[in-house]
Amino acid sequence: MSKAAAQPLPAERKAELMHRLRRAEGQVRGLQKLLEEGADCAKIAQQLLATRHALDSTYVRLNLSVAGQERSQPTSAQAQRVTEVLDRLQTRLGRSR
Structure with missing residues:
Protein backbone atom coordinates (compact mmCIF):
# COMPACT_ATOMS: atom_id res chain seq x y z
CA MET A 1 0.00 0.00 0.00
CA SER A 2 1.44 3.38 -0.92
CA LYS A 3 2.11 5.93 1.79
CA ALA A 4 0.41 8.67 -0.27
CA ALA A 5 -2.92 6.83 0.04
CA ALA A 6 -2.59 6.26 3.78
CA GLN A 7 -5.43 7.60 5.90
CA PRO A 8 -5.56 7.97 9.65
CA LEU A 9 -7.84 5.63 11.53
CA PRO A 10 -11.17 7.00 12.69
CA ALA A 11 -10.98 8.03 16.36
CA GLU A 12 -13.41 5.33 17.47
CA ARG A 13 -11.42 2.54 15.76
CA LYS A 14 -8.13 3.93 17.07
CA ALA A 15 -9.51 3.93 20.62
CA GLU A 16 -10.73 0.33 20.19
CA LEU A 17 -7.34 -0.83 18.92
CA MET A 18 -5.50 1.00 21.71
CA HIS A 19 -7.78 -0.69 24.26
CA ARG A 20 -7.02 -4.11 22.77
CA LEU A 21 -3.29 -3.43 22.74
CA ARG A 22 -3.37 -2.35 26.38
CA ARG A 23 -5.14 -5.60 27.26
CA ALA A 24 -2.50 -7.58 25.38
CA GLU A 25 0.21 -5.59 27.16
CA GLY A 26 -1.34 -6.60 30.49
CA GLN A 27 -1.36 -10.21 29.36
CA VAL A 28 2.34 -10.00 28.49
CA ARG A 29 3.06 -8.59 31.94
CA GLY A 30 1.10 -11.50 33.39
CA LEU A 31 3.26 -13.89 31.38
CA GLN A 32 6.42 -12.28 32.72
CA LYS A 33 5.12 -12.63 36.27
CA LEU A 34 4.22 -16.30 35.73
CA LEU A 35 7.71 -17.00 34.41
CA GLU A 36 9.38 -15.13 37.28
CA GLU A 37 7.31 -17.08 39.80
CA GLY A 38 8.08 -20.42 38.15
CA ALA A 39 4.47 -21.19 37.25
CA ASP A 40 3.37 -24.44 35.67
CA CYS A 41 4.13 -24.69 31.93
CA ALA A 42 0.48 -25.42 31.11
CA LYS A 43 -0.60 -22.19 32.80
CA ILE A 44 2.06 -20.23 30.90
CA ALA A 45 1.01 -21.84 27.62
CA GLN A 46 -2.62 -20.94 28.26
CA GLN A 47 -1.68 -17.32 28.89
CA LEU A 48 0.50 -17.27 25.76
CA LEU A 49 -2.42 -18.51 23.71
CA ALA A 50 -4.72 -15.82 25.14
CA THR A 51 -2.12 -13.14 24.38
CA ARG A 52 -1.68 -14.39 20.84
CA HIS A 53 -5.42 -14.39 20.31
CA ALA A 54 -5.67 -10.80 21.55
CA LEU A 55 -2.97 -9.66 19.13
CA ARG A 61 -9.61 -5.43 13.12
CA LEU A 62 -6.89 -3.13 11.84
CA ASN A 63 -6.91 -4.82 8.44
CA LEU A 64 -10.69 -4.61 8.26
CA SER A 65 -10.42 -0.87 8.91
CA VAL A 66 -7.90 -0.50 6.11
CA ALA A 67 -10.12 -2.49 3.75
CA GLY A 68 -13.11 -0.35 4.70
CA GLN A 69 -11.18 2.84 3.99
CA GLU A 70 -10.05 1.56 0.63
CA ARG A 71 -13.54 0.38 -0.30
CA SER A 72 -14.96 3.82 0.41
CA GLN A 73 -12.78 5.25 -2.39
CA PRO A 74 -13.08 2.72 -5.20
CA THR A 75 -10.69 3.07 -8.10
CA SER A 76 -9.05 0.20 -9.88
CA ALA A 77 -5.78 0.72 -7.97
CA GLN A 78 -7.61 0.98 -4.66
CA ALA A 79 -9.73 -2.06 -5.45
CA GLN A 80 -6.47 -3.97 -5.98
CA LEU A 93 -6.59 -16.09 9.78
CA GLY A 94 -5.43 -19.39 8.33
CA ARG A 95 -2.24 -19.28 10.40
CA SER A 96 -4.01 -18.36 13.63
CA ARG A 97 -6.13 -21.52 13.76
Whole structure:
Protein backbone atom coordinates (compact mmCIF):
# COMPACT_ATOMS: atom_id res chain seq x y z
CA MET A 1 0.00 0.00 0.00
CA SER A 2 1.44 3.38 -0.92
CA LYS A 3 2.11 5.93 1.79
CA ALA A 4 0.41 8.67 -0.27
CA ALA A 5 -2.92 6.83 0.04
CA ALA A 6 -2.59 6.26 3.78
CA GLN A 7 -5.43 7.60 5.90
CA PRO A 8 -5.56 7.97 9.65
CA LEU A 9 -7.84 5.63 11.53
CA PRO A 10 -11.17 7.00 12.69
CA ALA A 11 -10.98 8.03 16.36
CA GLU A 12 -13.41 5.33 17.47
CA ARG A 13 -11.42 2.54 15.76
CA LYS A 14 -8.13 3.93 17.07
CA ALA A 15 -9.51 3.93 20.62
CA GLU A 16 -10.73 0.33 20.19
CA LEU A 17 -7.34 -0.83 18.92
CA MET A 18 -5.50 1.00 21.71
CA HIS A 19 -7.78 -0.69 24.26
CA ARG A 20 -7.02 -4.11 22.77
CA LEU A 21 -3.29 -3.43 22.74
CA ARG A 22 -3.37 -2.35 26.38
CA ARG A 23 -5.14 -5.60 27.26
CA ALA A 24 -2.50 -7.58 25.38
CA GLU A 25 0.21 -5.59 27.16
CA GLY A 26 -1.34 -6.60 30.49
CA GLN A 27 -1.36 -10.21 29.36
CA VAL A 28 2.34 -10.00 28.49
CA ARG A 29 3.06 -8.59 31.94
CA GLY A 30 1.10 -11.50 33.39
CA LEU A 31 3.26 -13.89 31.38
CA GLN A 32 6.42 -12.28 32.72
CA LYS A 33 5.12 -12.63 36.27
CA LEU A 34 4.22 -16.30 35.73
CA LEU A 35 7.71 -17.00 34.41
CA GLU A 36 9.38 -15.13 37.28
CA GLU A 37 7.31 -17.08 39.80
CA GLY A 38 8.08 -20.42 38.15
CA ALA A 39 4.47 -21.19 37.25
CA ASP A 40 3.37 -24.44 35.67
CA CYS A 41 4.13 -24.69 31.93
CA ALA A 42 0.48 -25.42 31.11
CA LYS A 43 -0.60 -22.19 32.80
CA ILE A 44 2.06 -20.23 30.90
CA ALA A 45 1.01 -21.84 27.62
CA GLN A 46 -2.62 -20.94 28.26
CA GLN A 47 -1.68 -17.32 28.89
CA LEU A 48 0.50 -17.27 25.76
CA LEU A 49 -2.42 -18.51 23.71
CA ALA A 50 -4.72 -15.82 25.14
CA THR A 51 -2.12 -13.14 24.38
CA ARG A 52 -1.68 -14.39 20.84
CA HIS A 53 -5.42 -14.39 20.31
CA ALA A 54 -5.67 -10.80 21.55
CA LEU A 55 -2.97 -9.66 19.13
CA ASP A 56 -4.43 -11.65 16.23
CA SER A 57 -7.83 -10.09 16.87
CA THR A 58 -6.29 -6.62 16.89
CA TYR A 59 -4.49 -7.36 13.63
CA VAL A 60 -7.72 -8.52 11.99
CA ARG A 61 -9.61 -5.43 13.12
CA LEU A 62 -6.89 -3.13 11.84
CA ASN A 63 -6.91 -4.82 8.44
CA LEU A 64 -10.69 -4.61 8.26
CA SER A 65 -10.42 -0.87 8.91
CA VAL A 66 -7.90 -0.50 6.11
CA ALA A 67 -10.12 -2.49 3.75
CA GLY A 68 -13.11 -0.35 4.70
CA GLN A 69 -11.18 2.84 3.99
CA GLU A 70 -10.05 1.56 0.63
CA ARG A 71 -13.54 0.38 -0.30
CA SER A 72 -14.96 3.82 0.41
CA GLN A 73 -12.78 5.25 -2.39
CA PRO A 74 -13.08 2.72 -5.20
CA THR A 75 -10.69 3.07 -8.10
CA SER A 76 -9.05 0.20 -9.88
CA ALA A 77 -5.78 0.72 -7.97
CA GLN A 78 -7.61 0.98 -4.66
CA ALA A 79 -9.73 -2.06 -5.45
CA GLN A 80 -6.47 -3.97 -5.98
CA ARG A 81 -5.21 -2.78 -2.58
CA VAL A 82 -8.44 -3.94 -0.93
CA THR A 83 -7.95 -7.33 -2.52
CA GLU A 84 -4.36 -7.46 -1.24
CA VAL A 85 -5.43 -6.49 2.29
CA LEU A 86 -8.18 -9.09 2.34
CA ASP A 87 -5.76 -11.73 1.00
CA ARG A 88 -3.30 -10.92 3.81
CA LEU A 89 -6.15 -11.12 6.30
CA GLN A 90 -7.23 -14.51 5.00
CA THR A 91 -3.64 -15.76 5.16
CA ARG A 92 -3.31 -14.52 8.72
CA LEU A 93 -6.59 -16.09 9.78
CA GLY A 94 -5.43 -19.39 8.33
CA ARG A 95 -2.24 -19.28 10.40
CA SER A 96 -4.01 -18.36 13.63
CA ARG A 97 -6.13 -21.52 13.76
